[in-house]
Amino acid sequence: MTTELDELGSKAREARKASLKLARISSSVKDRALHAIANGIEEHTEEILEANEEDLSAGHLAGLAGPLLNRLALSKSSLGSIVADVRRITALPDPVGETFDFQVLSNGLRTGKRRVPLGVIGVIYESRPNVTIDIASLCLKSGNAVILRGGKEALNSNTTLARISRDSVEKAGVPPEAIQIIESTDRELVSQMLRMKDSIDLLIPRGSVDLIRRVAAEATMPAITGGVGVCHTYIDHTANLEMAVAIANNAKVSSPYVCNAMDTLLVHTSIAPTALNQLANLWRISGVEMRCDDRALAITEQVKGVHAVPASDADWGTEFLSMTAAIKIVDSLDEAISHIDIYGSGHSDAIVTEDYSSAMRFLDEVDSAVVLVNASSRFNDGGQFGLGAEVAISTNKIHARGPMGLKELTSYKWTVLGTGQVRE
């Protein structure tokens, strides 16, 4: 363990040193390095899939649940998406050096805020190996060094991807030490990482509620809280029924294992009979378990073969990450907003309505990172929002909220250009 802690320390020092160089590397060199990562992944597809196969076999042996194995699995097609992400990030403008809030003061001083990298980003994540490349690419483009600590289930995939990235960027003239990966899976190393406030400028956890809580409790440096989405869709009585059913269905079944999937469906009492009947018919086939309050159950259980059960108190406020939805009938927009206020996690909440005032009130009063009108909550995603990818989805209000892309990995410095001004 001592050796591993020493190794962590030395990797952190390497990262710091590399971050100082990276902060001053030109956009074109960074972009060349990003293209090199994309090419490297394409060239080493077989090697990556073999490493992933090892992880999958070990996962099977360890009895990993189906959804976790799904998240872990790479394929030629998913590697293609990863490469596309990298190329999308490459094509985005470099945030570093951009100057904003520029002003000329009455005394002639020219002030502006110039975007600068944060320094060293630490990321602790679980399972999905694409995160390794998404985060390494976003950090590189924004001029930050990164220390990656992935889950033990994806160790072979992650280390292979990180090695290919390091080799690729080095050929492009970027110090490979800017991408550090921790290969030990000892949990104590995470505690050590959380204490390294002098080496890590921002800590980003991506994973389970437990991980997020642990980081919130133990991290000595600024840390992002996020990733836990107890997401709501509210179907207003004025909603277009077809649209409402499509959005609620999409929010639940298009990818139930991710944070922006719908957990609780709130339905206005006057539209509930038709909306819930249609959804129950869809979900009977796709196999969504419906945990219903009394009134909703009375509607859904009339659909033959549906998997509808009474909701328990714990279901409100649960992030299911599975083909399960809690369903509640409400009598008003007020009741819906108040339910979200009590049970939501401030992640992604949507309303389906044709009523202008209800839409505006929902946008105003629901205090979440992303609030949507007539759209699926699944759009809360860096890629979807044009950020190329995301390092995390923050439910913090400090520093960044919602999907975090390049800009959210930067700080700024005030620059002041004078001609001899002194203060009276």
Place this chain on the structure above:
Amino acid sequence: MTTELDELGSKAREARKASLKLARISSSVKDRALHAIANGIEEHTEEILEANEEDLSAGHLAGLAGPLLNRLALSKSSLGSIVADVRRITALPDPVGETFDFQVLSNGLRTGKRRVPLGVIGVIYESRPNVTIDIASLCLKSGNAVILRGGKEALNSNTTLARISRDSVEKAGVPPEAIQIIESTDRELVSQMLRMKDSIDLLIPRGSVDLIRRVAAEATMPAITGGVGVCHTYIDHTANLEMAVAIANNAKVSSPYVCNAMDTLLVHTSIAPTALNQLANLWRISGVEMRCDDRALAITEQVKGVHAVPASDADWGTEFLSMTAAIKIVDSLDEAISHIDIYGSGHSDAIVTEDYSSAMRFLDEVDSAVVLVNASSRFNDGGQFGLGAEVAISTNKIHARGPMGLKELTSYKWTVLGTGQVRE
């Protein structure tokens, strides 16, 4: 103590409730409330000065040092400045509701980031009573409730100012509970405050190094680090001599007790004989103690009557907050930048130069909240930079850096306007 802790808890609950109302109050009502504060201070000038007189007498009796008494003292003129600050803040645009980074995605979704208040701001500050009004005004305008905990030396002044503010805003239709002041001076209350992460969204300490360290170590909520300025002025060999002397002199003597005052003067060896001779002549009269390295001492001690002594190692990296300056002769810009990197606190650092490349390198390579060319470091100030006032000067890179005004007291939410979009 139990009663006081209960009181803190109930004030925090009141603040939270008020923050929810305040977040939705219109700009015009907030501005009316701010004008009411300004009028209230003008109408109660005598009462405020009497309360301040009590604090000053108690301070004298307690043997408070001269600079501390200076910072504590209010006058008709300083109250006039406070009122002017409030009116300047009133005149600034309301940051709440502003939508930025607006885009229409290819699928037709309209996304934007809408600025929202943070919620409840906790501020722990020492001495200067004007901070009470500056912070209450900035928080009000940005839609945040505030819990103020001032120093015991200024208790009467602060509570009087807070009471006048509460009474004033109430008449304007803003809940007075949005401005809370803690009247107990028990240090344990600060510890209690630092544990209230569910009640306070952002904690801002303004005061001594000890306070800042305590907050960094104990705060359970996001906290700003800042206020400690070990500020440098570097006089390059190409500097305009007259300008250099004026800037260094202004940075030191115009207000030596504040965080943006110069602490260490770095002078290029080739301009040192003339620059230090002129400064020594000025500082002999104004009474600045010069703590010099060997080469600087050899120059300054030739000026009769000057207070020049050898610098100790501890002087580099000290925030003097007094009429003291550390002085070091360097052989190059590199040496100056490296010295700032080692001993600076990332607050305010200035170069005086006529050389374009040196100016650009200084701006690029000095990693401070505010970097200045040919201007006094004393300009690092919210008022000077057009923010109306400031809640703090952050040396954090997370969330906000440099002087924090209205915008830095906000977060944002993503709003998404759809027409039935679902994700593939």
